[in-house]
Amino acid sequence: MKLAIDSYCFHRYFGEVYPGIEEDPGSRMTMRGFLARASSLGVDGVSLESCFLPSPTPEAVSQLREDLDERGLERVWAWGHPSGLQSGDAPEEVEDLKRHTEIAAAIGAKVMRICCGGRRTRPAEWGTHKGKLVPLLRNAIAHAEQHGVVLAIENHIDFLADELVELIQTIDSPWLGVCLDTANNLRMLEDPMVAIEKLAPYARATHVKDVAARSGNPREFAFWPSVPVGKGLIDIPRTFDVLRKHGYTGLLALEIDYLHPAFGGDEQAIADSLDYMRGLL
Template sequence: MTSLLGLSTYAYSWRMSDRVPDPMSLDDAMRDAASHDGVDLFQVCDHLPLDTASDERLAAIRTLADDLGLTLEVGTRGTHPDHLARYLHVAQQLGATLVRSMWTSGDDQPDATETERRLRTALPAYERAGVTLALETYEVVATTDLVAVVAAIDSDHLGICLDPANTVARLERPAEVVALTAPYVRNWHVKDAAFTRSPGWVGFQYTGVRTGTGLLDYAGVSAAIDPHTRGINRVVEFWLPWQDAAAGAGAEPDGDETAAQTTCRTEAEWTQHTIDHIRSKES
């Protein structure tokens, strides 16, 4: 099996946002992703236009991905069977074999019993289509509950999207989350994060940092889940703070750069740095 290295739309959060003067389109981000040596996958994650995109638009996205040599995955939130059916359709139109979702979506926060019922309703269509549904680890849901539901259903087409940075906000240690989920992981969101003291030493801020400088141990996670043997794709994303020097957010501005320019430049630099970091750990 092959583990592809990919970029997520979350690696382009600022460059695609309306906070910058000339935001990237989805097509722009895909072209940029393909320009990075070794990147073979693009995860269109929580990109709201996919909710209502026409089949013609989905076909155009797939054609562009094919032309660029990119495999696609898609991501959304929620477990309502109708919504999961929509994203199965999106995945099939894009040629994607994985849909990442989340247990909750906004005010829709079902308990474990309802979540299991919904998944059992939605999954047969995924199984027939050969598409895997991967539910992400995050702070709203205890990892033990997520694992329990996935284990109870016991489907080859249901698994977990591992993001051990998310559950720190639930006071779950990353290493423990990795150990709990390892048998069920089907997708891996690669990022790094760390705590810093808030101004005045009033509490902490938990934000993204350059990969390899924070709390997340790439090599340790990789050893635990064995992505190359199991065909678990690695998807790079960031929690890059807005680079406002006045707020002490991080990167030094270059000359007369605006905060938006500094943020976009830093996001691009983190992308290449993360790709290089991953290669250094696997060489």
């Protein structure tokens, strides 16, 4: 397993600021600037959120691969933030997914994280949810296989662990797996370690995230802010052991979304998180 960072850690600097709970930092970051920052943090790889480079030209894609290769960074391309296929209600998005699969291949990524939906798009009935997604994913996987890219579905606060396992097993393709977010199922009020144990056998990418409980409604996003890895409710050492047990050898990509105000600035939280993860490795 290799230490990595997801560009979403710097989402505010890419212009995405959660209204009402975050402040604009007043400065911006480019993808090239992120790669420089990642290198300075001593990571082995990066997960690159395509929403921060939504319509790259062929020249930009070529430059991105050159920058990644020059820095020796392994890479995952990430598609679909915030709602991806909208839990199956946006079949037209499959074409964009395919386009980004080709970008993933062009930058040398063997895995592309995808979002099938989000907390706002999840329907009440699992059978309907699954029935809408299966044909869309089969279509996308056939294209991904042609380009040598594994699609990794994130548990994006849209699936219970058993639902995502059922979806993966139903499609049953070596070109489809899971991007295991270590904290998102707690945000759905599931035991996070039970979810991790269920999803780890299918992991092809990760978001290593730790969270704490705050005040308010536990069914709302703001109740579960990110904290530096090792400071929250997720058993990260056990998580790494579970991933090892299942033969996972990919990137352990730190992700911090809404940072708990008690932990100050992003930079310190990121540095502390990577130091903690590095110690476990």
